[in-house]
Amino acid sequence: MDYVDELAARARALATAAGPRRVLGIAGPPGAGKSTLAEAVVEALGGLAALVPMDGFHLADAELARLGRADRKGAPDTFDAYGYAALLARLRTPRSGETVYAPSFERELEQPLAGALPVSPETPLIVTEGNYLLLDEEPWSTAVRPLLDEVWWVAVDDTVRVERLIARHIAFGKSPSAARAWVLRSDEANADRVAAGRERADVVVDVDTGTVTVTSTTTTPSAR
Template sequence: MDSPEITEAVAALRQTLHGGRRILLGIAGAPGSGKSTLAAWLQQQFEPGLAVVVPMDGYHLGNAIIEGTPLRLRKGAIDTFDAGGYLSLLRRLVRRDEPVVYAPEFRRTLDEPVAASIAIPAEVPLVITEGNYLLVEQEPWKDIRAQLDEVWFVETAQTLRLQRLAARHMSFGMDRAAREAWAAGPDEANAVRIQATRPAADRLIHWL
């Protein structure tokens, strides 16, 4: 997974940690681009206790909220997230004035967020947060971007990205017709919106 581009990005990130302050790094990209894989890989490049991954997906609206509404048919779209809650979390992480902050995590096996599943102690200097909409310039997402020191945008070949999405949907029980309909509908609509935010990124990362 390593490349000169990624090696340079990681080296620059290490340099920013030398000042002693906390760095919040965002990783954005379309569904299936490999954001969570890159975030996990990045965390492993640092010694234990120096970095933690906090996915935006922990702020999916719960199924009890969206069931029976049009949002259920668009789960994963920008308005199916608790953006205000996510912004509040990031502000707490920036302040760094609590011994530990707990963040929710999205469990795909449950198709639900689970509260207080990720611990972020105050001494952790690098917080990596990944999500689709980190570069969207509407409120409150614009304020979310303002909390982040840097945002990388993950670039992945379209065919590979779609293959990953199909495999993900299949692993959670979708039949072929449902997978194809979801990929061509909600997934593609989200991808188009997210791709439009690409020019606002601090770095473009080509990722397999």
């Protein structure tokens, strides 16, 4: 991923800019490679960045069953969007000596895990990734998007993306037929729902071509 160096430099400029802590979002459809890119950027920045994924705010299976949404797990209303926004707001204003513990999502359990990701108050950049960071629906557009200084969109060939999703579901316990059925019914419905977010991104990362396109007129802050 040669383009990671370019993106890491952009993220580093955010991390080292004068002023308050910044929050960088990475969005895209399911299976686009958001997590892989986010992890690579955070690793490249060393201690300058911490990764806090949106997936930690999945509702637990018991609550999804109570709400009648278990068969749509992964849809926008199967996340605690307001809880996610509250955490982002807290992360934007770190307090000296206070470590923030964010939730993660355990793929083996298919459940959120509270208090799994410690974020030091000294870390200048938060990187967060998820499907719905650019969704033009409340509460995502009104409660989440304003808390993100910049959002990147990850684009990849749909055939590659779908096969990647199917392989992921198989790896975590679904049969091949059940995995394909879930992806084509649920994951692809979510992919269609978020597709327009590409037009609202500050940066578009085309994984197939390895190109990075800056679409926003907002420039990355100058480093200290």
